Amino acid sequence: MADEIYSKVSSKLEAEWYPYHENEWFTHTDICGHFQWFDPKIRSAVSRKLYHDYKEISEPKLEKNNKAYRIVDKTLDEIEWENADIDDVYKLKMPYDPTTNVGFPFESLICIPPGALIIIAGASNAGKTTWLLNMLVRNMDDFEDVVYFTSELSAVNLKRRLNPFEEWYELRNGDGKPKFKVFDRESNYHDAIYPKYSNGLVFIDYLDVNNEAEYFKMKPYLKRIKRSMRRGVAVVALQKNPGVDDAFGGKNLRSDADLYIAMDFGQIKIIKAKDWHTENPNLKKYKFDIEFNGSTFTNIQGIYEE
Structure with a gap:
């Protein structure tokens, strides 16, 4: 009987769990919770399957770290670099002060390639949404598809945040429809990005997990977002504590980012700019104010350490 249960559990995991949880860590509890497996015999079979796949076979299917597992991936995607166009990069516009036409100087220093991931890691209420919305309106004419995913803003909240932009930007096409979509x-x-918006400019406000115990999931989530982009760019807001550079989930979240900005109240710091020309923007700091109903960056200035 135990072998029969194990066989069914093994087949279930191979068909309905492993293919959908590549590039992420998961636990025994995650599996049993997903399939609603509460019977001790079934839960024991899950443990047996996990142990078998990371310990008992010559080429393990799983890696184990404490109580978490991940699927071993030995696939290699060769990069055809010889015929690449070194000028095939985006000149993304960063927020600026439309009242003075003064922006963040690092904008002209960075190179953003197709398929890039930009992370804005900010303290609560430091201005992450303001940053994303400013990038949206400044770049909405440069991409065929511009989409904004939000888990916080209602239709009323969003309209109140966007209304001040009407003074400086044309938010609608000639047919009167917005130049971007909000979901x-x-x-x-x-799942929502690929393939429909894989070539577009995608904003995610913001990516989070249920609790601290799930912070280990943040990196695979970001990796899946980046892999869903083809020639598009994803801009993702993350939460962090005030006064620190790293978002909830730790320093390893920087690794997949092409641009990583840490935001605190009235200040940003360029933590990582992977590709740049002329002057190195890494570790540069800038201060600012936010005005006009929380929509606009003003008084933008560099911070120079003595």
Whole structure:
């Protein structure tokens, strides 16, 4: 009987769990919770399957770290670099002060390639949404598809945040329809992105997990978002504590980012700019104010350490 249960559990995991949880860590509890397996015999079979796949076979299917597992992936995607166009990069516009035409100087220093991931890691209420919305309106004419995923803003909230932009930007096409789409979503963003918006400019406000115990999931979530982009760019807001550079989930979240900005109240710091020309923007700091109903960056200035 135990072998029969194990066989069914093994087949179930191979067909309905492993293919959908590549590039992420998961636990025994995650599996049993997903399939609603409460019977001790079934839960024991899950443990046996996990142990077998990371310990008992010559080429393990799983890696184990404490109580978490991940699927071993030995696939290699060769990069055909010889015929690449070194000028095939985006000159993305960053927020600026439309009242003075003064922006963040690092904008002209960075190179953003197709398929890039930009992370804005900010303290609560430091201005992450303001940053994303400013990037949206400044770049909405440069991409065929511009989409904004939000888990917080209602239609009224969004309109109040966007109204001040009407003074400086044309938010609608000639047919009167907005130049961008906004969707209410709080998880599995990669499912919504690929393939429809893979070549577009995608904003996610913001990516989070249920509790601290799930912070280990943040990196695979970001990786899946980045892999869902083809020639598009994803801009993702993350939460962090005030006064620190790293978002909830740790320093390893920087690794997949092409641009990583840490935001605190009235200040940003360029933590990582992977590709740049002329002057190195990494570790540069800038201060600012936010005005006009929380929509606009003003008084933008560099911070120079003595």
